[in-house]
Amino acid sequence: MSPATGGTEVRVGVVGGGISGLSAAYFLHRQLPQAQVVLWEASARLGGALHTQRVEGYCVEAGADMFITVPPWAVELCKELGVELVGTNPQGQGAYVVHRGQVVAVPEGFAVMMPTRVLPLLSTPLLSWKGKLRLLAEPLIPPRQEMSDESLASFAIRRLGQEAFERLVQPLVAGIYAADARRLSMQAALGRFVQMERRWGSLAAAWWHTQRDSFLGRAAGARYGLFVAPRKGMSGLIQHLADALPPDSVQLNAPVLQIRPYESGWQVQLPNQQHQVDALVLALPAWQAARLVKPWAGKLAQLLQSIPYGSAAVVCAAVEEQHLEQKPRGFGFVVPECEGRRILAASFSSVKFPHRAPQGGLLVRIFIGGSRLEHLLELPDDQLAQVAWDEVASLCRWKVQPRWIRVYRWDRAMAQYHVGHLERVHQIRQELARWPRLALAGNAYEGVGVPYCIHSAQQAAQRLAQALQGHKKPVPAEPR
Ligand SMILES: Cc1cc2nc3c(=O)[nH]c(=O)nc-3n(C[C@H](O)[C@H](O)[C@H](O)COP(=O)(O)OP(=O)(O)OC[C@H]3O[C@@H](n4cnc5c(N)ncnc54)[C@H](O)[C@@H]3O)c2cc1C
Structure with missing residues (x-):
């Protein structure tokens, strides 16, 4: 019997199967063991911006590729789930920045x-x-x-x-x-x-x-010593989370089209299905959550909609180190806006985490987009890949072409915390107080990184567990 629910079965829904939604489902399941937790994910895979692919022996991260250990929310979750983590390569630390067309070390x-x-x-x-x-x-x-x-x-x-x-x-x-x-x-x-x-x-x-x-300490640039990644890739964490849920908790290819208040809970509309749940987490980018709440919560929708999102692309390329005219330096480099280049940064993924490439291979991740370069995202994949590679090759003084190159697009995926963001989030929380059985999780509110998304999910689960405290459903009559 669950003390929080008074022993009768409650249903809690989670919309969105990225790290925030899956973590919310996991924490809900832990906090309300008698409750039935259902997660709906619009696409055919779980993970959202966490997506690992294997390409010719390389471990390719299409989106996020590591996370910070402080605050410890992500590390703690990994420990709990038994996800093996690896630290960044102690040999190759040091950040670099482009300066007048040269790649220069950030001062120690x-x-x-x-x-x-x-x-x-x-x-x-x-x-x-x-x-x-x-x-x-x-x-x-x-x-x-x-x-x-x-x-x-x-x-x-x-x-x-x-x-x-x-x-x-x-x-x-x-x-x-x-x-x-x-x-x-x-x-x-x-x-x-x-x-x-x-x-x-x-x-x-x-x-x-x-x-x-x-x-x-003696760090330069990003504090790389504080970052870790799951040995099997970011999707390894997603898989562990999914495995920790009871069977049938997750529905893929299940876009939620509409939600509306219903009795003391929510009615959730999908193509060809309708569900009633007692409480609901929206673990979506704020602009997507705004669409769902707009019909019955105009002000909340407006506030959610006012959090801007940026788009970006990650271009991943593999080269053989023996063909490089110059060895890569450090874990990669960032590019100041004033350099007028067409990329934001490049990281040498397999220098940072050596297990990500087969012997002799180098995996490069190149970032394009952001507010200044968003227009480049209109290019088709092959041209975008070429722009990205040409920039890296010219900065690193390389003449080789990559063995393979892939483009991963992240459309309106990166929450932008503009001046006044905390006040906006405060107003969202105030407005949300009118619906105690609704919670928001994700990268729009109190941190964009993976640990912050996990924390937002933990808080969402706590909010709903509290709201459901003492909740009693009519107990259906025993079948005769
Ligand atoms: C390119 C990139 C690189 C990054 N690098 C790092 C990094 O190195 N380290 C780090 O800590 N953070 C990084 N981040 C940030 C971090 O990865 C994200 O903030 C985080 O993964 C967001 O997770 P989420 O679950 O909140 O949202 P998402 O990952 O966007 O997941 C939302 C999910 O909801 C689904 N969905 C949408 N609408 C519906 C609907 N109506 N019904 C059902 N499902 C729906 C989507 O299909 C998606 O799967 C990066 C982000 C990007 C985009």
């Missing part, structure tokens, strides 16, 4: 957006002397007095100077979000830096007081 100690070591900064060719001095003057810049949100560009230019913003912060930070740095919300995406400035007056002072031993 420059992590996320903070210089923590002076000597490597002084010797980097990435900044002029003026730019370096301005960056080193960060502790002298008075903190902002206003409490309102501001963009990444505004924060970084104010504290670190225009040059450090353009050459380091924009590609290293905005690149991760495929976002426009002039719109990306500091409070939503990088709130801890806002807190550092408020509490300590400058990033340097904050680092000195709090972070220097543990947080940043």
